[in-house]
Amino acid sequence: MSLPEYEVAVVGGGPAGLTAALYTTRLGHDTVVINRGGGRAAMMLDTHNVIGVTEDVSGNEFLQTAIDQIEGYGADYHRDLVETIDRTDDGRFQLTAGNRVIVAERVVLATGFSDARPDPPLPRTGRGLHYCLHCDAYMFVDESVYVMGHNESAAHVAMIMLNFTDEVDLLTRGEDPTWSEETNRQLRSHPVDIIESDITGSETGTDGWLEAFTFEDETRREYKGGFPMYGSEYNNELAESLGCELNDDGTVVVDEDGQTTVEGVYALGDLTAGHNQIPVAMGEGAQTGLALHYELRTYPKSIDEIEAEGGIGSEDVPAISDRLREQAREHRGMESTAADD
Numbered sequence: 001m002s003l004p005e006y007e008v009a010v011v012g013g014g015p016a017g018l019t020a021a022l023y024t025t026r027l028g029h030d031t032v033v034i035n036r037g038g039g040r041a042a043m044m045l046d047t048h049n050v051i052g053v054t055e056d057v058s059g060n061e062f063l064q065t066a067i068d069q070i071e072g073y074g075a076d077y078h079r080d081l082v083e084t085i086d087r088t089d090d091g092r093f094q095l096t097a098g099n100r101v102i103v104a105e106r107v108v109l110a111t112g113f114s115d116a117r118p119d120p121p122l123p124r125t126g127r128g129l130h131y132c133l134h135c136d137a138y139m140f141v142d143e144s145v146y147v148m149g150h151n152e153s154a155a156h157v158a159m160i161m162l163n164f165t166d167e168v169d170l171l172t173r174g175e176d177p178t179w180s181e182e183t184n185r186q187l188r189s190h191p192v193d194i195i196e197s198d199i200t201g202s203e204t205g206t207d208g209w210l211e212a213f214t215f216e217d218e219t220r221r222e223y224k225g226g227f228p229m230y231g232s233e234y235n236n237e238l239a240e241s242l243g244c245e246l247n248d249d250g251t252v253v254v255d256e257d258g259q260t261t262v263e264g265v266y267a268l269g270d271l272t273a274g275h276n277q278i279p280v281a282m283g284e285g286a287q288t289g290l291a292l293h294y295e296l297r298t299y300p301k302s303i304d305e306i307e308a309e310g311g312i313g314s315e316d317v318p319a320i321s322d323r324l325r326e327q328a329r330e331h332r333g334m335e336s337t338a339a340d341d
Contacts, residue, residue: 020292
């Protein structure tokens with residue numbers, strides 16, 4: 001029994017992976033997306049900093065629209081967990097996801113990372129726990145905000161939040177600071193309150209949003225929300241199994257096109273170094289999608305190829321697969337119908 005074959009297999013269904021799939025599919029390459037579900041974008045209650053997308057759009061709504069788009073152009077989308085990726089004898093890749101096994105010429109890893117969560121008694125997620133400074137700092141203009149953590153990142157984010165409000169608390173939760181002496185001098189020269197006592201509980205309003213924390217020293221402090229800063233856990237197991245080089249922080253080493261150090265394997269989005277922003281991820285997806293097209297497209301052929309193959313006949317074109325060709329005609333028909341309406 002032959003396995004389903006694709007030119008491109010995208011592992012991960014966030015903004016980066018879905019954008020790459022959109023480009024490769026529209027550019028005529030049979031593409032499959034395999035997504036385990038969840039992810040940072042799916043957790044968003046509303047969408048910020050994406051031009052043309054209103055803030056009342058949730059992460060799940062944003063992603064579902066993207067899934068509908070790529071399927072409308074002919075990409076396959078499966079909700080499953082890719083467990084293994086192995087190189088085949090002919091240089092392609094075999095992906096196993098549950099009972100599903102497929103073969104692809106190129107693999108795009110868009111598996112992202114998970115934010116390390118605060119310890120109890122706080123919940124892992126909730127309204128008032130924010131993990132994207134650049135997305136959500138605007139929400140705290142003239143509001144009381146906390147930054148939670150004891151490392152360099154926590155100290156610097158606390159100082160950064162002074163650009164938006166004069167009420168910034170840094171909650172070390174009873175842990176000794178691990179930031180440098182230089183950072184300590186810098187931090188204590190800024191009007192940031194450092195709260196060393198650990199949190200004993202949280203209070204939320206009827207709408208579910210955070211209102212206050214209570215502390216072991218029996219104090220109570222009100223907050224609009226804030227930023228737990230405990231680092232990132234990169235989902236790099238597949239990249240590592242394929243032999244891709246990793247940076248010290250666990251991100252995957254890539255070039256400007258998303259090419260890893262392993263031929264035929266690409267990585268993008270939050271799995272790679274850089275700003276963890278939806279527009280950035282989408283830009284990386286577009287760049288990788290275009291790079292894959294340049295690699296995979298059939299035409300133009302070189303003179304040497306033409307002479308070796310005996311020329312190009314009318315029966316050899318177009319190079320796009322019959323399945324995507326039919327889907328393009330169907331999609332064009334839907335666009336015509338919409339225009340008539």
